[in-house]
Amino acid sequence: MPTGTWERLAEARRAAVLAAAEREFAERGFSQGSLNVIAREAGVSKGSLFQYFEDKVDLFVHVAGLASARIRENMQAAAFELPWDSDFFGSLRRLGAAWVRYFYAHPVDLGLTAAANLEPDRSARPAVRAAAAEQYELMLRPLIRLAAETGQLVPDADEDALLAHLILMLPHLALAPHVAGLDSVLGLDGAEVEDAIAGADRMLRALEAAYARR
Structure with a gap:
């Protein structure tokens, strides 16, 4: 968590540090990202960073958490007018298309999502993945609960399992078109945006087949 010194810092200085950290971690990931x-x-000293954050992991987790919250806010805006109470799975597929498009249009958030999900460093990975999962759950769990309450899921549907499927699936759909080697089945590797959306739709339809009430 940021220190009290960070909270007292001028807004312009905080913005400069965050922008620099976002660029560096998005381009190089945590392990290769340089505090220097x-x-x-x-425009600050390296020592100042340790007055603002406990260590490099703390800075990375904070930056990645802000990116996750920003992505969630954009997806909530996209989801706001979709008919979740009458067409949960159709709305989910439309949101999936918006999700895929978002990462083609926002390279910094794409890079930070890749850094958070593909980071091999054991000191950084658990905390940053937990922060991202919290953002997924904040958005998706209420929608899944609504689908259950409106009779759109199979009887006795495992809502936690559906949520877990989506938390596993969405990062893959975001990253596979842009990170070589993540997808060997649906042709997402290097795909153009409309082809990536079609692949996302196939995966979400598979969830629909398993969970939708007929």
Whole structure:
């Protein structure tokens, strides 16, 4: 968590540090990301970073958490007018299309999502993955609960399992078109946006076949 010094810092200085950290971690990930580069680009000393955050992991988790919250807010805006109470799975597929498009249009958030999901460093991975999962759950669990309450799921549907499927699936749909080697089945590797949306639709329809009430 950011320190009290960070909270007292001028808004412009906080923005500069966050922008530099986002660029560096999005491009190079946590392990290869450099605090020296972040400090230089933000116009602060490297020692100042340790007054703002406990360590490099703390800074990375904070930046990745902000990105996850930003992505959730954009997806909530896209989801707002969809008819979840009468067509949960149709709405989910339309949201899936918006999700895929988002990462073609927002390279920094794409890079931070890749850094959070593909990071091999054991000191950073658990915390940043937990922060991302919390954002997925904040958005998706109420929608799944609504689908159950409106009779759109199979009787005795395992809502936690459906949520877990989506938390596993959505990062893959975001990253597979842009990160070589993640997809070997649906042709998402290097796909153009409309082909990636079609692949996402296929995966979400498979969930529909398993969970939708007929």
